[in-house]
Amino acid sequence: MIAPKSGTLAYMIAESDEVNGAVAKDSRLGSRAPAFVQRSRPLHAVWRAGIFLAGLAVIGGGVILLPLPGPGWLIIFGGMAIWGTEFVWAQKVLRWTRRKVTAAARAAADPRVRRRNLLIGTVAVALLAGLAIWYVLSYGFTLPWQLG
Structure with missing residues (x-):
């Protein structure tokens, strides 16, 4: 229990760091x-x-x-x-x-973060698609471990 400055006892609410005098029994720590x-x-x-x-x-x-x-x-x-x-x-x-x-x-x-993440995701997908196309054009549909 935490004693606020007024001298009354209160419980710390588990959902926040605030101290209130009247809280539900289920929200106290312990x-x-x-x-x-x-x-x-x-x-x-x-x-x-x-x-x-x-x-x-x-x-x-x-x-x-x-x-x-x-x-x-x-x-x-x-x-x-x-x-x-x-x-x-x-x-x-x-x-x-x-x-x-x-x-x-x-x-x-945040819209700026969403736009940034969308741009990064688009670039990553385009890069992977480009690598896949390059591989198929260079080696056909042969698996990498069968190239030797």
């Missing part, structure tokens, strides 16, 4: 375990271990999917969201990631 779990220290430790293992399993699955076709990064961030229900450090990582993704999306929507 454990979101049920109250009966938080009251018992051993039960809360088991709860946290279970959340950690569940998040670790999901993140492990996402890491396995990274080189394969599939939503590897999406699954990894899902595991981080599982950890974010219990661990403040994961909530802060997710908050930082959300800010960065929002800033990148805003920058990508």
